[in-house]
Amino acid sequence: MDLFVGLAGFRGKIERYRFDLLEFAVTPTLPKSKVLRGFREAKPRVVFSLRTAPSVLEGGSDAEDNVERTIRSADALAARFIVLPSGPRFTPTTRNRTRLVESAKRLAAEGRHVAWEPRGVWEEAELASWSEEAGVTVVRDLTRDDHVGGEVAYTRLLPFGTGTRLTQNGLEKLVERLEPLQEAFVIVASEGAVQARTRLREWLGAEDAEA
Numbered sequence: 001m002d003l004f005v006g007l008a009g010f011r012g013k014i015e016r017y018r019f020d021l022l023e024f025a026v027t028p029t030l031p032k033s034k035v036l037r038g039f040r041e042a043k044p045r046v047v048f049s050l051r052t053a054p055s056v057l058e059g060g061s062d063a064e065d066n067v068e069r070t071i072r073s074a075d076a077l078a079a080r081f082i083v084l085p086s087g088p089r090f091t092p093t094t095r096n097r098t099r100l101v102e103s104a105k106r107l108a109a110e111g112r113h114v115a116w117e118p119r120g121v122w123e124e125a126e127l128a129s130w131s132e133e134a135g136v137t138v139v140r141d142l143t144r145d146d147h148v149g150g151e152v153a154y155t156r157l158l159p160f161g162t163g164t165r166l167t168q169n170g171l172e173k174l175v176e177r178l179e180p181l182q183e184a185f186v187i188v189a190s191e192g193a194v195q196a197r198t199r200l201r202e203w204l205g206a207e208d209a210e211a
Contacts, residue, residue: 001182001183002183002206003186003200003206004020004047004185005020005196006020006021006023007022007023008023008024008051009025014039014042019197020045020047022048023081024048024049024050024073030069033073034076036073040076040078047081048079049079049080049081049154050082050083051082051083052107054087054090056084057103081113082108082114083114083117084103084116085116085118086118086119100134100136104136114134114135115154116130124148139155140156141156141157143167143170143171152185153178153184155184155185155187156187157170157186157190171196174186175200175203178200184204
C-alpha cells in the first residue's frame with residue numbers, strides 16, 4: 001500500500017521537514033501563493049493538504065474568502081487533499097447535505113480530492129451515504145473508529161483523554177484498519193509522530209517515501 005504520514009503544520013525551514021505528508025490550516029496567516037510554490041519546489045515528494053475553516057460548511061461570514069484562499073493555495077501547492085471540517089452544529093439536515101455536496105464539487109479538481117471531517121454524533125449509515133453522494137473521504141481517528149467506505153483513508157490521530165502519545169494498542173488497531181486499503185494519509189496530532197511513522201511502515205510493509 002501507499003502510506004503517507006505527517007503533521008498538521010510545522011516550524012522551521014521546509015527543507016528540514018522529514019515526513020511524507022504536510023497539512024496546512026487555511027487561515028489569513030497562511031503564506032502567499034509564491035511562498036507555497038517554494039514549499040512545493042523544495043519538497044516535491046511531500047504530499048500537501050489543506051484544511052479549511054468549519055465556516056465553509058457551516059455558512060459563516062468568512063466562508064467565501066476561505067474557499068477562494070483554499071483554491072489559490074491548493075493550486076500553488078499542488079495539494080492532494082482539501083479537508084472540510086464541520087463542528088457539532090453541522091447536523092444531518094437536507095440543507096447541510098447540499099452544502100457538503102456543493103462545497104466538495106467546488107473544491108475538487110483533477111488530482112485533488114476532498115475529505116470531510118465531521119464532529120458530533122453521526123450514524124455510520126449517514127456518514128457512508130453523505131460521503132458517497134458528495135464523493136468525499138471521511139476523516140476519522142482510525143485508532144478509535146472504523147474506516148467508512150472506499151480504499152483510501154485520510155485519518156487524524158488525536159490525543160486520547162489525558163494522554164498525548166499514541167499507544168501500542170491504538171497503533172495496532174490502526175494497522176488492522178489500514179491493511180485492506182490502497183492508500184492511507186495519516187496526520188499525527190499527538191506526540192510520537194516519528195515512532196508512529198516508523199512502526200506503521202514496518203507493520204504495513206510500506207516503502208520509505210521520506211522526502
